[in-house]
Amino acid sequence: MLEVRDIVVSYGDRQVLNEVGLRAEEGQFLGIIGPNGSGKTTLVKTINRLIKPSSGSIMIDGRSIDTMNTVEIAKNMAMVSQVISIDFEFSVEDVVLMGRTPYIKGAETHEDMEIVQDAMKRTKTFHLKDRFVTQLSGGELQKVIIARALAQKPKILLLDEPISHLDITNQIDILNLVKDASRKGMIVIAVMHDLNLSAYYCDKLCLIRDGDIISYGTPEEVLTPSNIKTTYNIDVKIVNNQITNSLYVIPLLEPLDKNPTFSTEIESLYSAAE
Amino acid sequence: MPKFNGSARSLIFVLTATLLLVMISNTAIGSSYIPALLTAKIIYINLLEMIEGILSGAMALTGSSFSFADLFSSISHERTWTDGQEMIIMGIRLPRVILAALVGAALATAGCTMQGLLKNPLADPYIIGISSGAALGAAIGFTLLLPTQITSFIVATITIFVVYNISKIGGKVPVDTLLLAGIAVGFFLSALTSFFLFFSESLHQIIYWMMGGFWNAGWAKVKITMILVIIGIGLSYRHSWNLNIMLLGEEQAQSLGVNVENVKKEILILSALITAAAVSVSGIIGFVGLIIPHIMRNIIGPDHRILLPASTLAGAIFLVISDTFARTFPTKMQAVLESSDIMLFQLILERVGSLQGVDLPVGIITALFGAPFFVYLLRKRRKNIYA
Numbered sequence: 177m178l179e180v181r182d183i184v185v186s187y188g189d190r191q192v193l194n195e196v197g198l199r200a201e202e203g204q205f206l207g208i209i210g211p212n213g214s215g216k217t218t219l220v221k222t223i224n225r226l227i228k229p230s231s232g233s234i235m236i237d238g239r240s241i242d243t244m245n246t247v248e249i250a251k252n253m254a255m256v257s258q259v260i261s262i263d264f265e266f267s268v269e270d271v272v273l274m275g276r277t278p279y280i281k282g283a284e285t286h287e288d289m290e291i292v293q294d295a296m297k298r299t300k301t302f303h304l305k306d307r308f309v310t311q312l313s314g315g316e317l318q319k320v321i322i323a324r325a326l327a328q329k330p331k332i333l334l335l336d337e338p339i340s341h342l343d344i345t346n347q348i349d350i351l352n353l354v355k356d357a358s359r360k361g362m363i364v365i366a367v368m369h370d371l372n373l374s375a376y377y378c379d380k381l382c383l384i385r386d387g388d389i390i391s392y393g394t395p396e397e398v399l400t401p402s403n404i405k406t407t408y409n410i411d412v413k414i415v416n417n418q419i420t421n422s423l424y425v426i427p428l429l430e431p432l433d434k435n436p437t438f439s440t441e442i443e444s445l446y447s448a449a450e
Numbered sequence: 451m452p453k454f455n456g457s458a459r460s461l462i463f464v465l466t467a468t469l470l471l472v473m474i475s476n477t478a479i480g481s482s483y484i485p486a487l488l489t490a491k492i493i494y495i496n497l498l499e500m501i502e503g504i505l506s507g508a509m510a511l512t513g514s515s516f517s518f519a520d521l522f523s524s525i526s527h528e529r530t531w532t533d534g535q536e537m538i539i540m541g542i543r544l545p546r547v548i549l550a551a552l553v554g555a556a557l558a559t560a561g562c563t564m565q566g567l568l569k570n571p572l573a574d575p576y577i578i579g580i581s582s583g584a585a586l587g588a589a590i591g592f593t594l595l596l597p598t599q600i601t602s603f604i605v606a607t608i609t610i611f612v613v614y615n616i617s618k619i620g621g622k623v624p625v626d627t628l629l630l631a632g633i634a635v636g637f638f639l640s641a642l643t644s645f646f647l648f649f650s651e652s653l654h655q656i657i658y659w660m661m662g663g664f665w666n667a668g669w670a671k672v673k674i675t676m677i678l679v680i681i682g683i684g685l686s687y688r689h690s691w692n693l694n695i696m697l698l699g700e701e702q703a704q705s706l707g708v709n710v711e712n713v714k715k716e717i718l719i720l721s722a723l724i725t726a727a728a729v730s731v732s733g734i735i736g737f738v739g740l741i742i743p744h745i746m747r748n749i750i751g752p753d754h755r756i757l758l759p760a761s762t763l764a765g766a767i768f769l770v771i772s773d774t775f776a777r778t779f780p781t782k783m784q785a786v787l788e789s790s791d792i793m794l795f796q797l798i799l800e801r802v803g804s805l806q807g808v809d810l811p812v813g814i815i816t817a818l819f820g821a822p823f824f825v826y827l828l829r830k831r832r833k834n835i836y837a
Contacts, residue, residue: 277691
């Protein structure tokens with residue numbers, strides 16, 4: 177179990193996180209949502225101790241990460257940051273093998289290589305193993321980075337906007353992969369921008385604005401028009417998408433007058449919904 | 451640290467063989483003619499005798515009576531060469547060649563680790579002020595008549611500690627700050643060196659030293675340098691996997707379990723140590739530490755597990771060959787000038803007097819031949835390594 181206890185983070189005078197607290201159980205997929213600059217990335221980086229909080233603590237199974245060294249932390253959590261490109265000609269296999277770094281003493285073992293291969297197969301990147309990471313597409317590269325994180329065999333998988341720059345196919349591929357990892361018992365914490373995909377995939381959501389948690393709970397509890405109005409300052413309509421059986425957030429935009437008859441149809445739909 | 455694959459290993463093997471070949475053939479080259487095979491034989495027999503000496507010394511210590519002379523007697527000790535030839539090979543040329551190889555290896559390795567660590571293509575072993583520190587040390591040494599090898603080593607090492615501590619902010623050493631601090635300290639020390647130069651009576655010596663060369667190489671220098679350089683390089687290799695990971699960014703490295711600040715500190719200390727060891731015996735030889743790692747990276751890619759040893763070996767090969775040029779070129783030049791009746795050449799000869807027996811500073815050779823080659827590589831390189 178991961179517990180985040182009242183962490184405070186400041187950059188200079190500016191306080192970015194104000195006593196944020198969270199908990200996540202094994203097998204849970206927690207989505208962190210909120211506008212740009214609200215402190216989402218800072219929160220996951222602080223959980224990974226890439227940023228040291230000025231107060232508060234992060235506990236894994238009741239043990240504070242302040243008592244752990246870099247290697248122990250790396251054995252407990254893996255971080256997938258938003259990698260847009262790697263400029264160095266390493267093979268895919270080598271990059272995934274980097275995930276075994278906290279475990280390798282001396283040379284890598286046969287077991288390490290098996291874990292690496294397994295991680296590549298799970299992310300469907302095994303066929304790329306001898307390719308250079310410089311030659312991969314954005315989607316392939318993100319999968320390789322996730323394979324590296326899986327090879328790390330963490331209890332907690334942290335993802336910082338893992339899908340923001342990808343096409344819809346890759347977005348779904350990657351979220352399925354991450355969901356699968358959480359079903360197998362991993363704690364998954366992902367910073368997300370797409371509210372609809374978050375509503376579908378996440379078990380719990382955490383809505384942040386200006387370093388404060390506005391709402392924390394199931395997607396049904398968090399994604400309400402009033403919560404979204406206070407954080408994002410837009411009006412939305414929230415419907416239950418019966419195809420996916422999850423919430424669907426529709427921003428209430430002025431219909432653009434591209435097709436007059438169509439827009440009147442939409443308008444009538446809107447008024448009916450209200 | 452994960453192992454690298456077979457093809458990489460064979461590249462290292464080829465480079466090692468080339469280095470040995472280059473060292474022996476370059477020992478054979480010089481103003482008095484000694485055939486390469488004879489040179490190889492002289493070195494071989496002397497090496498055997500040395501091993502024999504060490505082994506029987508060790509045996510004498512343990513009190514065993516086994517005689518190694520019997521074991522080695524199958525090898526002919528018959529000397530088909532003169533004492534003079536042996537003196538030239540073993541006493542003059544071989545230590546010089548070995549020293550050049552060590553210095554080349556040290557500079558190329560340090561340059562390679564610095565470029566990887568700082569992720570900066572302009573990085574070289576001197577970038578954070580080591581060369582300026584060493585030069586100041588040498589200037590102090592020449593002026594106060596102290597041994598320059600020791601003074602330059604000490605001042606160079608102090609420089610690195612100063613630069614490191616200036617750049618330290620809240621327990622971390624940001625790479626940009628390190629680079630800028632190194633440059634600032636470097637300028638400060640250069641100014642001090644110029645101050646010394648201005649008032650020193652050994653101006654000529656100091657300038658000569660700063661150009662870099664192996665004029666007074668001897669076994670004593672070889673021994674000290676060898677110990678420092680081999681230990682330093684060996685310890686640097688242990689970080690090659692960490693260097694690979696750190697290329698992807700310090701945060702990623704940290705979450706993969708690499709203690710980034712510790713690795714940085716160790717690599718800085720190690721490369722400073724081997725650079726200081728090299729500079730203190732050879733003066734400031736530019737270009738090797740900058741260019742050799744680039745050339746090797748261009749050929750074999752960014753994986754430090756193979757890039758580091760390849761740079762070490764290539765650096766050694768390059769500097770041995772350059773030094774051979776440096777010590778034979780003036781004599782050859784003299785011969786060319788004398789044998790030709792072109793008016794201009796006669797004029798040059800009149801002006802420079804005799805070139806016979808003059809050693810060019812090897813730094814001139816490395817830059818003179820290295821720079822055009824590097825420009826050629828730049829034009830046809832596969833891609834920008836540090837995009």
